[in-house]
Amino acid sequence: MADQSLKAHWRCLLACFLLCLSPLQYGLDFGLIGGFQAMPCFLEVYGYRDPNPMNPLGWNLTTVVQQLISSLMTIGAFAGSLGAGPMSVYLGRKPCVWIACVLCCASNAIMQGTTSIGALYVGRTLIGISNGFFMTFGQLYIQEVIPARYRGASIASFNVFTSLGALVGTVVDNFTAKMQDKQCYRVPLSVIYAVPAIIFVCLFFIPESPRYLVSKGKFEQARKGLVWLRPTGSNIEAEILSIEEAARLDKEMSESTGWLDLVRRPLDRKRTMLAVGAVTTQAASGAFFMIAYGTYFFEMAGVGNAFENSCILSGVGVAAILFCVAIMPRFGRRRRFLTTSLIICGITQLIVAVVYTKRDKNNPEMTGKLIVAFSIIYIVAYNGGMSSFAWVVGGELPRQSLRSYTFGAAAGVGFLGAWLAAFTAPYFINPASLNWGPQYGYIWFPSCLLAAAFVFFFIPETKDRTLEEINELFEAGVPARKWAGYRTSTPSSSIQEKPLPATANTIEGGAIGKPIADASVEMVEDVVHHDHHHGGRRSLEQV
Incomplete structure (x- = not known):
């Protein structure tokens, strides 16, 4: 029996750790941009003076500008994720991550060097494309090289760096917000260069995904890559034969690989819908509203120090995911965690909305404490269950030859849902529009419950299953409720x-x-x- 210890798989885990850095930049972007929208110096460049007494900053962004700054990045991520399918098939996993690194640095340079709103929009779109590449290709690589026992924890670690990036971005914003010139947002943007630079260099020292190499007929390279990834004494030959056999059967089922193949066979259509649905539960939870506009939301709601509250939320989010990583190998039941966390997310947002609706205007401090407290519970539920397990399931369910297409489509639809949340949120929370503030939670409560019902009835349990086993379970027509014991x-x-x-x-x-x-x-x-x-x-x- 092969050694399943962490020590035995240290090289594979090291390679996965490198790819787990990919979302650090994604989280940084969310944390930084969310804070910029509450910085008077940033608002002076891209916004207007606002005499509204309900606005404590004195400056504001128009609803349209606020929408585009946040949503163009998500639209770019949507485009990048959709492009992941064909790019990954022809170029491989590693080259696509290199492209993401270059694109990230170029787009960040544009945002640093401009004061034009049009150029800022271009930079936001391009960095969104790079984020789509990072999130999709990084997870594809991890899904394909990590042993089944550690797959859930590895993808959860992927999300640790998303939250860690958001925390770093929020903390940096908290220190630079006091600057009285354009450096208040240009200095934080400089931090973004670190991640792609590290990834770009270190990618030279890890192998390409063996499963991808087998799919291209490069069996000897795949074997060498697997030898590098697996410990001495591991059953390399049996694993490579299993991968080759699965690839052969995969090829027999479909001689082509393209977008239409996602829906051509009824079984592939089902797997595509399940993968897309699993990833989209993140958008259905309302998390992207809190991530993209958290600081602005707290500022406009008059809930204490907005930057400090955002730092607290981000810090708690990191702790929640670390806890999730620790328990996932042993207790990582996908359906149970997803369903429970979605229900908690919905209930907490409903409570926040009710608290704000029934608030005592003579005691705003108590209202603020309650909103922050339930926001913390929300972020614990989301980061401790939702964010990690949604990506894990979305990457596990596709067929191998269509994995890059299916996962790219799932990530793309997920980003489209995030864009919808980011694009519409300003209408609800901006004082110049509906000014709902925390009452926005009324919309997300039923959304969370519907997503929880979808997971409970349709998502199968994939804990500790190899990708080849998952394929076999689908081909055997095993009902979702019977996967755990099959x-x-x-x-x-x-x-x-x-x-x-x-x-x-x-x-x-x-x-x-x-x-x-x-x-x-x-x-x-x-x-x-x-x-x-x-x-x-x-x-x-x-x-």
Whole structure:
């Protein structure tokens, strides 16, 4: 049995850690831009003087400008995610991340060097495209190289860096907001260069995804990459044979790879809808409203120090995801975490809306404390369950040959939902428009409940399943509610670590009478080799 310890997989985890830095820039962007909209010096350049006594800043952005500054980045991310499918198929995972690094630095330079609103819009769009690349290609790589046991925790770590970036951005804004010139926002933008520079250089030292290389017929390169990623003594040959067999069957199912293939076969159509739905639950939770406009929201609601409150939220968010990373390998049930966290997100936003509606205008301090308190509960639920598990499931469910297309489409639709939230939010919270403030939560409460119902009834449990096992479960037509207890033809890591009774599920022709957990390496290879000559994988009962 292969060593499943963290120490044994240190090189693979190191490669995944590097790709986990990708969303750090994404989080930085959200944290920084959210704070800029509450900086008088930034508002003087891109906004107008606002005599409205309800505006404590004295300056404001028009609703349209506020919409575009936040939503153009999301539109760019949407375009970048949709482009991930064809780009990844032809270029691979690593080259696309290099492109994202270059594009990120170029777009950031535009935003630093301009005072033109048009040029700012261009910079926001381009950095959005790079963010779409970072979020999609980084997660694709991790999904394909990490052992099943650590996949959930690795993608959760991916989200740790999103929240960490948002925290760093908010803290930097808090210190530079006191500057009385354009440096108040130009200095924070300089921080963005660090992430793409580190990733660009370190990518030279890690291998391309072995699953991608197998899909392109580069078997020797795939084997070398797997040897680098896996510890000494791991069952490299059995794993590479399993990947090759899955790729062969995948190719037999569909001779082409393109957008239409996502919906051509009923099963691929189902997998696409589930992946898209899983990722879109993030937008349905209303999180992007809080992420994009948190500081501005607190400022206009008159809830204490807006920058300090945003720092608190970001810090709590990081702690929540770290807790999620720690418990996910052992308790990482996708459906349970997603459903519970969505319900909590909905209830907390409803409470915040009710508290603000029934507020005592003679005691604004108490109202402010309650809003911040329930906002903290919301961010714990979102970061501790929603954000991590939604991306994990969205990346696990697609078929291998269509993974970049399906996950790109899922990320794209997710970003489209985020754009919708970012684009419409100013109409509700800006004093120059509806001025709802925290009452905006009334809209997100039913949205969260609908998303929770979707997860509960349709999303299958994928904990500790390899990507090949997930493919087998779909092909076997196993209902979502029965995934957790279903035995596939290849034992998962969870089964390997918990040996079965000697009377259950033996395999003929190799280790007669042995339980699956104790089957030898040679036996697993025999099963894969035998299936290769009989047209595909079989269930345990057939083997």
